[in-house]
Amino acid sequence: MTVSTNPFDDDKLHEECGVFGIYGHPDAAALTVLGLHALQHRGQEAAGVVSYDGKQFHSERALGLVGDTLSSESVIASLPGDSAIGHNRYSTSGGTVLRNVQPLFAELSGGGFAIGHNGNLTNAMTLRRMLVSKGAIFQASSDTEVIIHLVALSQQPRLVDRVVDALRQIEGAYSLVILTQKKMIGIRDPLGIRPLVLGEMEGGVPVLASESVAFDIIGAKYVREIEPGEMIVFTENGIQSLRPFPQLKARPCIFENIYFSRPDTLTSSGSVYEIRKRIGAELSREMPVDADLVIPVPDSGTPAAIGYSQESGIPFELGIIRNHYVGRTFIEPTDSIRHLGVRLKHNANKAQIAGKRVILVDDSIVRGTTSIKIVEMIRSAGAKEVHMRIASPPTTHSCFYGVDTPERHKLLAARMSIDDMARLIGVDSLAFLSMDGLYRAVGETGRDARQPQYCDACFSGEYPIRLVDHDGGQQSQLSLLAEA
Amino acid sequence: MTVSTNPFDDDKLHEECGVFGIYGHPDAAALTVLGLHALQHRGQEAAGVVSYDGKQFHSERALGLVGDTLSSESVIASLPGDSAIGHNRYSTSGGTVLRNVQPLFAELSGGGFAIGHNGNLTNAMTLRRMLVSKGAIFQASSDTEVIIHLVALSQQPRLVDRVVDALRQIEGAYSLVILTQKKMIGIRDPLGIRPLVLGEMEGGVPVLASESVAFDIIGAKYVREIEPGEMIVFTENGIQSLRPFPQLKARPCIFENIYFSRPDTLTSSGSVYEIRKRIGAELSREMPVDADLVIPVPDSGTPAAIGYSQESGIPFELGIIRNHYVGRTFIEPTDSIRHLGVRLKHNANKAQIAGKRVILVDDSIVRGTTSIKIVEMIRSAGAKEVHMRIASPPTTHSCFYGVDTPERHKLLAARMSIDDMARLIGVDSLAFLSMDGLYRAVGETGRDARQPQYCDACFSGEYPIRLVDHDGGQQSQLSLLAEA
Amino acid sequence: MTVSTNPFDDDKLHEECGVFGIYGHPDAAALTVLGLHALQHRGQEAAGVVSYDGKQFHSERALGLVGDTLSSESVIASLPGDSAIGHNRYSTSGGTVLRNVQPLFAELSGGGFAIGHNGNLTNAMTLRRMLVSKGAIFQASSDTEVIIHLVALSQQPRLVDRVVDALRQIEGAYSLVILTQKKMIGIRDPLGIRPLVLGEMEGGVPVLASESVAFDIIGAKYVREIEPGEMIVFTENGIQSLRPFPQLKARPCIFENIYFSRPDTLTSSGSVYEIRKRIGAELSREMPVDADLVIPVPDSGTPAAIGYSQESGIPFELGIIRNHYVGRTFIEPTDSIRHLGVRLKHNANKAQIAGKRVILVDDSIVRGTTSIKIVEMIRSAGAKEVHMRIASPPTTHSCFYGVDTPERHKLLAARMSIDDMARLIGVDSLAFLSMDGLYRAVGETGRDARQPQYCDACFSGEYPIRLVDHDGGQQSQLSLLAEA
């Protein structure tokens, strides 16, 4: 199996999932596999595809990368049919097991029902306890199974209404793709926390995906975002857009722009690469420093570093070289060589760094463990000064909406001041982008304090959806409405 | 197994091997595995380590990446001893089989003998026929086995002399690491075609490696290059440097500077990253063009593109985004979707490119197949003009000295003019670095036409070592001397 | 994986499952694995164990033989706790998949619930349709999952009562072992179709198993059969025997004595080996023939052949030699050698057979395909006469109570007379044991025609439990009562 070659990805927040769906194409499964491959950065631990061939559903799920497990001719051949949905999963806990891999599938009384989910429900445990007490049997630990049980138990005669029944009971962040015998359905939660976009292939074939890069790989055209609170239904007779929820002001996740999304993704705010370059330029204006070169922490820091370099005029250089070939299980073999501080994934470009004043640009600081190692490496390569610039505000709060974040007490910025962080990391100066700077980079004039335009809970601690399972019922704007 | 994520590496020349050796360290095998990992770019198909524990030799060889196959604690534990040598292999033909994986090992009358070889002998077939007629039995197809047989058949009493006996019969390019019961030996062929460098760990422990990056990963210090024609022998009593060949003017491979070596490698000409930036700057001066942005073909074109951008003042941008997660066996599933021109490993950064005049910088053009696809991708992202700049002269000749090159008639530059190439590739302009420009970038004032300072046969067709097996005996400078 | 070496087992009826349970022993899982190994003949396709350690349940399930998949130290270590149940499975259809492998486990509102089932429900499909219409979600295709759903949906407060609720809704053959947080439960259906026996280890630790051989392997003592219709409950406070059903006259499967059970198993009728020898003696008295030697069809025909030989005085000889080493996937390679009639698993002992009058003793004839091959082999080894004697009455009907039988029209004895069978098989004479002879061998004076002492539906067509799913509701004795 192949693993990420991103050298510093152990100490990042991780998007938990990517979804894809296509309705009415003879190569539905093959295109879904390609789409999942383009979305691989959103989840690398497992992937699955469910197709429907007019008579029955077919399912292939596997642990590992799409390109290792689902892309062979024999797998594709076992997924006949002209509609399909797919899912990439990033495991949030150690035990990824196959029965948790999505899309989940169940035979309901109305027929087969497959579902893929990006996001996280905040009242899943509460609902699960209720369902078990009514005799429901759960197979897996995923919160998505709760949705299926709610659909199964709904007394509505029409499937779409049973899904709406279920949605009105759940809270949290969710972008869903659903496949039934007659329909493909896409749903984005009322605040639109997680992304979901609509595309179109030649001949008007509709596709759904978490990001537009999944359209590029199959030659599909980007049409628009699925709107927050929208439920879009594809049938033989066409497309229908429903609004099953009260209208709320959208709060999409701002971190998608900082790290999660691929730089070549297009959003309603424009190109992610451009946003990141603007972030770097803002950072240079807000936190300038006199230095000899700008070095990105590869690869996620690169666009911001280019923006910083272009704005400041300080040359951009590759100061850290990656090893492209990182195997699965590199174990540092003995204690006696552990002190060597072996760097398996990267190496300092000494000839560039020695004797220089260096600006290191990274997208964020989570635990800080990686930052410490990078700075150590840069220092031991002979840098005269090391200044770190972070392309986002301090990450002080955990995410409960489908992002794998450490618990709050493990977040470095939640535990100490910026000065203390600078000392710990060992830099001559450390600076973060301001919240307003971030909002400017995404196209706003600043953050609207009364009703922020994005979900920025990881920076602000302001959670737009109540955390039912977590805090036992603190009320939030959404849940009040959902209960109305 | 993990594969390269370099998006365009199918259409490159490939270094065939990397070697490593360490003598007198309690963690010899673990350090060798780390060294091989740092040299993984020199050969990804297989790797092996032989260690000696004072009583017997231990060997582990495997197909696949070092990090997947040799880095586990159990493998390391099965390689006890305080001396070890290792080898990375890039298969030159389809059939990589385990018995071809190096280091090769044989029990000779004087004791065990292990050898790792980077390079290619030019008279291996001729010697092999001679040896078989004398009753020698060959197990594998590698030319390295010829060396072992020649050592085995030598009548000299001392092992070092038997090795010298063998070396005097072979022709070609070779950097060798040898491990016996009492000695580690490093040898570089008389012209020094392939690299071999000497390092030192704390406490004076000597290490050998193809490139200095293998020292960085284990915290060893770079000492110097093994000199062309030098045979360096490590024993308990110290280091001895022998000169078993007549002195010749060195001709190291110039392509190491262009593509093979890692950018963070140090050579006697300085930092490879710096050389590549100077190549980019030379290219900008020699072949300027009015444009909006400079885009590297990732990843090998990046340093030259930075050099080009800094010299020309045209902004450097990431115009091609890589997918980090490329699985092993991605099969384009059906004919009907093949025409989509699916791009599994990369995607154009449309928002940057659309409507712009683009300079694409790549290190070399081999068959040209990849260049065609890249340009197509850039054009379909909306570029107004595409200008390609190549950081080396046209590659017109095959290499017979340990580099995997297509046959000459498959090399694009051997088949057509630069203008025809430009038309085929679909660019508005195409330009290569001049030979003198290349020599300037590596620190010379230009190419010495009578006696070039490097082996540049792939550009010039001037082969410094005769190709015995290939052309049946045409005489060259080296062989005359070797026979003297 | 290992496969059966029984040469002729392709053309046999197959017991579908074996179960095991132990309550209150520090090595519960290890002993369960050993018990399953001793019961391997009852199901070779998959096996599983669930243990409970006082805090949580642990589960290991695998396709393949117990000795290949569950017996390693690491598997045992992952099954801590002092109570455990286990299950061997013989797949009745092609697609054995892991999620069908038992014991099945579910988290119910009252806590964890694990179940292993030997037998087959005759109204499972009917119940399943009802459950799905109520919103139940099924994961697997096994009828056992129906039982779990019925328990989950029961409104009784106590678990034992919820199980009884479920049992009162199911019909068919079942021997069950159940493990909950506080209890181990053993249940045998009201007619006692499938076996279930109680044993005891040193210190009074109770064990349950399908056959007493599972006690021998762990040094446990055979106590008694679980009685038909009995529900035995083990808790910390001791053993309780419940009778949740109206009392019915038992009808255990008579075929257990002919083929399914191991010869070293003890039943309430005594030693299975002795029964089979008595069957052979009955057969010799009922169907004598003048011949030179008695040859068993290995291995299942051997005890009856010994009985036949001892009763008739005709010598017993090994006329068919097995190859002990039969691999997994022996494919007859090409058409041109297929006509050789290659015998991979056995060979005739020519020196014994040539020129002799041979009595072949086999336990039963199912499709007849194997009998044809055996007789052909014996004839081509030079036998003068071949007389076949079958240690059971003609198999004319399918079993629906947990035995893998071909459909009725594939059963040779359902399609033709004994004379026609003899001609087809190519023997000089063919004779079956009479029904009364069979009942005498198991210790009765004959078959009680009004109320037979055993289930002998495969010979008589008299099904003691109605086949709800199969024939849509034909009433039988049991179901009337069950509905009462």
Next chain:
Amino acid sequence: MTVSTNPFDDDKLHEECGVFGIYGHPDAAALTVLGLHALQHRGQEAAGVVSYDGKQFHSERALGLVGDTLSSESVIASLPGDSAIGHNRYSTSGGTVLRNVQPLFAELSGGGFAIGHNGNLTNAMTLRRMLVSKGAIFQASSDTEVIIHLVALSQQPRLVDRVVDALRQIEGAYSLVILTQKKMIGIRDPLGIRPLVLGEMEGGVPVLASESVAFDIIGAKYVREIEPGEMIVFTENGIQSLRPFPQLKARPCIFENIYFSRPDTLTSSGSVYEIRKRIGAELSREMPVDADLVIPVPDSGTPAAIGYSQESGIPFELGIIRNHYVGRTFIEPTDSIRHLGVRLKHNANKAQIAGKRVILVDDSIVRGTTSIKIVEMIRSAGAKEVHMRIASPPTTHSCFYGVDTPERHKLLAARMSIDDMARLIGVDSLAFLSMDGLYRAVGETGRDARQPQYCDACFSGEYPIRLVDHDGGQQSQLSLLAEA
């Protein structure tokens, strides 16, 4: 992988190899695989086939059983050609590695040369040291490689003469099959220690095999034994029989009749099954005992037990029941259950044994460890008396001619008297067959003490071929002649 299901085979002598060859059949490889399957009892650890298709040699070798590794269509398809040889290997030491698996193959100056060897050379180490000192390079540890080197170094122009050159230098036991571009050759050592037989398929296609059972499986006819000292050469032009050695009186291994060969094998002394029954009858006459039943130790003791029962009139019963399904890696899981004396492979048939006087018949006693366990099991099943009868004389000496025997000091009969053995094993009486009784059973009137008709060194300590490597040069009859 599949393993033997013979319950007591851990404590047996083991034949080390089986060979097969076929010349001139379009399905050569498929038939070779079938032949090796029939010879699987002679070696289970690895197997290989080499075929020749008129242009080149093809080789497939694998660890494991033939039916698991070589019998698939794809393997057969990779072995084209109309001549082939094959080999089964029983590893004599722990480390079976693929490069030791035969047939071995080498490209010699005269062309390709493949060889399979059953037996063991007694001067292999001595020859190997000589060859290494001349510069030969050995890849593997097998003595067979010595033969190839001797052939390679011979200066004779014709291949047959080079083979004869090599044979005149080797000493020991060997049955060889050799395949070259033009010929298949079969060779049996001058004393004919190991078997080799000639067969014929329809159309006169010649086949060679270790035992005639390999002919039965492919429908070939048994022709005759290859005679001791015979070299038989098959070419397009026919068959030639050569006698390259001085004529010696044959001394075939007598143990083949006791245990190694399959019972359905035919030898020049007749059917092995008949011989074993005669052994049992001799044993009954020589060592009678008053008892209730005769029980074979399965499976190898069965024919002798039948012979004993028929001669004595005491009934033959299956007192030990085998578990047919023995997995690969059954580990007794914890100390606390080890004392249970778990019997994974067999179980006593208690109902037969309890209260009875039992005669246990086994073929031989090696270390005695298994006998102790069996008797313990029989006793704990309630036997009143246990009498053990062994179908061979006491095994007191190691074999150096191709049989895996423990070192002499581990052989129970070499360490103690029969009375002491009886006490150790725990039987009421123990008796072995006499040497003369054994010779009578194989058709002689008794053992010719001056010049025994068989090799019986394992019983007598009289080694007919000197053990050069082992004792450094003690002269024997053969070597004197071989040196003449």
